[in-house]
Amino acid sequence: MRRWNGWGHAAVGYPLPDTTAAVLAERVGPGTTPRDATLPEVMASVPPSRLPPHPLVSTEPEVRVRHARGQSFPDLIVMRDGHVPAFPDGVAFPNQSEEVRALFAYARDAGARIIPYGGGTSVVGHVNVEPGDAPILTVSLERLQQLHALSEEDRLATFGAGVSGPRLEEQLRARGYTLGHFPQSFEQSTLGGWIVTRSRGQQSLGYGRIENLFAGGRLEAPAGTLVLPTFPASATGPDVREFVLGSEGRMGILTEATVRISPLPEREDFLALFFPDWERARTAVRELAQSGAPLSMLRLSTPEETAINLALAGHPRMVGLLSGVLSLRGIGPDSCMLVLGLSGSARNVEHGRRMALDLAGRHGGVRVPALGEKWKKGRFRSPYLRNAAWERGWGVDTVETATSWSNVPRLLAAVEGALREALADRGERVLAFTHLSHVYPSGSNLYTTFIFRLGAEAAETHARWLALKTAASRAMVAHGGTISHQHGVGTDHRPYLEAEKGPLGVAAIRQMLGTFDPTGLLNPGKLV
Structure with a gap:
C-alpha cells in the first residue's frame, strides 16, 4: 500500500546512513526530528461529507485523507503535521468514460467542483483540495488501466x-x-x-x-x-x-x-564518466546533444552535486578509492559526473558509445566502470530519501527550469545563489546543488536540489520552504529561465505564469479553458 503521508510504498524505505546525516549536520546544521501525526488522528479530523450518496463515490475518511494532497513539500508538511485544511467530500472511481460524464452531471446537481486525480504525484499543487463553500469531488482514474x-x-x-x-x-x-x-x-x-x-x-x-x-x-x-x-x-x-x-x-x-x-531495445547501456571541471563537462554535453549521436540520456552533475552525491552515498572507503583512481587520471576535487544512456539495436548502441566516449575523451572525460548501471538500478530511489531526511530533521526539495546553452552558467549561478541566501535572515544555512537532466541542441534543463533544516513548528518549516521556493522562482524569471520545465504550473508556479506567457497569452489560455468548461467545474485555482 502507498504511504499516506510521504512518497512511495509504505513497505519500502531507504534509511539515511549515519555518515550522510553527519554530512548534512556539518553543512546545514543538526536536524531535529519532528513529531508526526498518525493516520487515525488525521482521519478523526475529517468532517462529514457534503455530497449525496452515489454508487461510484466513497466518502470513507481514510479514502478522503489519501486523496487530499499531492507530493509537494508543502503537502509533506501538512500531512506529517496532521492539520489538513480541507479534504475532498468524496472520491469517485469510474470504470469508463461514460461514468466520467455521469459524474459531471452528479457534481453539477450537488453544486460540487471536481479535481481529477491520476497518481497523486504532483509536486506543484495540482490535486490539492482548498477550503471553500462548494463540495469537492475528487475523481480518481485508477481503474482506467487497461x-x-x-x-x-x-x-x-x-x-x-x-x-x-x-x-x-x-x-x-x-x-x-x-x-x-x-x-x-x-x-x-x-x-x-x-x-x-x-x-x-x-x-x-x-x-x-x-x-x-x-x-x-x-x-x-x-x-x-x-x-x-x-x-x-x-x-x-x-x-x-x-x-x-x-x-x-x-x-x-x-x-x-x-x-x-x-x-524493446536490443541493448541498453548506462555509462558514468568524470570530467576535470564544469566548463569542460558542460561543453562536452552540449556537443553531444548537438552531435546527433544516438543517445537516450545525458545527465551531468555540477562539481558541488558530484561531491555531495559521493558524500551522501554512505560508502567513504569506496569514495576514497574512486577519488584516488580519478586523481591518477588528472581529475581532482572539481570533478563532474556524467551519466550517459544508450538504447536501441546493438549496432546503434555500439556506434553511439564510440561517438560519446571519443567526444568526451577530447574534453578530459574518463569512464568509471559499473557506476552507470548502479545509477540505473537506483534511479527511482531519490524521492524516498526525502522521507528519510524528514525523519532526521531536514527538508529536501527541488526546483527545475530550462534555458539556452549560452545562458546556463548565468541562470545556474542565480538560482543556486538565491537558494543559499534565502534563509540568511533566519540564521539558517542551505545546501543547493544542480544537474542538467534533459538536454537539447539549443539548451538544457537545470534541476536543483536544496536541503535545509526543518523548523520547530510546521508553520516555520513552511515559511522556510516558501522563502526558498520564492527566491528560486524569482531568479528563474529574472534570468531567462522557464518557471517549469517538466512539472507543470499547478498553484505553486501560477504567480509566475504571466511573466512567461504575457497578459495576452494568459488571457487566451483562460478563454480556451472556458470553451471546454464554461461553468468552471474542473480543478479550481490550478494553472490560471
Whole structure:
C-alpha cells in the first residue's frame, strides 16, 4: 500500500546512513526530528461529507485523507503535521468514460467542483483540495488501466489514462514494446498525468518528450467529448492535442490516450564518466546533444552535486578509492559526473558509445566502470530519501527550469545563489546543488536540489520552504529561465505564469479553458 503521508510504498524505505546525516549536520546544521501525526488522528479530523450518496463515490475518511494532497513539500508538511485544511467530500472511481460524464452531471446537481486525480504525484499543487463553500469531488482514474489496443504496424497503443508507469510498461513489454517514458515518479505516476502536465522522462533524449509520444485520445469535458484522432501529421490549423497537453485537468478529464511506442531495445547501456571541471563537462554535453549521436540520456552533475552525491552515498572507503583512481587520471576535487544512456539495436548502441566516449575523451572525460548501471538500478530511489531526511530533521526539495546553452552558467549561478541566501535572515544555512537532466541542441534543463533544516513548528518549516521556493522562482524569471520545465504550473508556479506567457497569452489560455468548461467545474485555482 502507498504511504499516506510521504512518497512511495509504505513497505519500502531507504534509511539515511549515519555518515550522510553527519554530512548534512556539518553543512546545514543538526536536524531535529519532528513529531508526526498518525493516520487515525488525521482521519478523526475529517468532517462529514457534503455530497449525496452515489454508487461510484466513497466518502470513507481514510479514502478522503489519501486523496487530499499531492507530493509537494508543502503537502509533506501538512500531512506529517496532521492539520489538513480541507479534504475532498468524496472520491469517485469510474470504470469508463461514460461514468466520467455521469459524474459531471452528479457534481453539477450537488453544486460540487471536481479535481481529477491520476497518481497523486504532483509536486506543484495540482490535486490539492482548498477550503471553500462548494463540495469537492475528487475523481480518481485508477481503474482506467487497461490496454485497449496495440497496432504493431502503426506502433500505436491505446490505454486508459489512469494506467501507472509500471503497469503500462508491463503490458507493452509482454508484446515486445516500450513507451520509454521514465520520469523519476515513474513507479507512482500515470499516463494521463504525464500528458496533462507535460512530463519529461529520464530518457527523453532518445524516446522523446511526452508531447512527442502523445498521438491522440479521448477527453471528457463539461462542454462535451473531444476525440483526438491519431494522424501522423496534420496541417488543419492549430493542433488541438496541444490544448490537452499541459491542461492540468482544467478543460476536461483525459480518459484514454494513444501513444507512440518503440520496440524493446536490443541493448541498453548506462555509462558514468568524470570530467576535470564544469566548463569542460558542460561543453562536452552540449556537443553531444548537438552531435546527433544516438543517445537516450545525458545527465551531468555540477562539481558541488558530484561531491555531495559521493558524500551522501554512505560508502567513504569506496569514495576514497574512486577519488584516488580519478586523481591518477588528472581529475581532482572539481570533478563532474556524467551519466550517459544508450538504447536501441546493438549496432546503434555500439556506434553511439564510440561517438560519446571519443567526444568526451577530447574534453578530459574518463569512464568509471559499473557506476552507470548502479545509477540505473537506483534511479527511482531519490524521492524516498526525502522521507528519510524528514525523519532526521531536514527538508529536501527541488526546483527545475530550462534555458539556452549560452545562458546556463548565468541562470545556474542565480538560482543556486538565491537558494543559499534565502534563509540568511533566519540564521539558517542551505545546501543547493544542480544537474542538467534533459538536454537539447539549443539548451538544457537545470534541476536543483536544496536541503535545509526543518523548523520547530510546521508553520516555520513552511515559511522556510516558501522563502526558498520564492527566491528560486524569482531568479528563474529574472534570468531567462522557464518557471517549469517538466512539472507543470499547478498553484505553486501560477504567480509566475504571466511573466512567461504575457497578459495576452494568459488571457487566451483562460478563454480556451472556458470553451471546454464554461461553468468552471474542473480543478479550481490550478494553472490560471
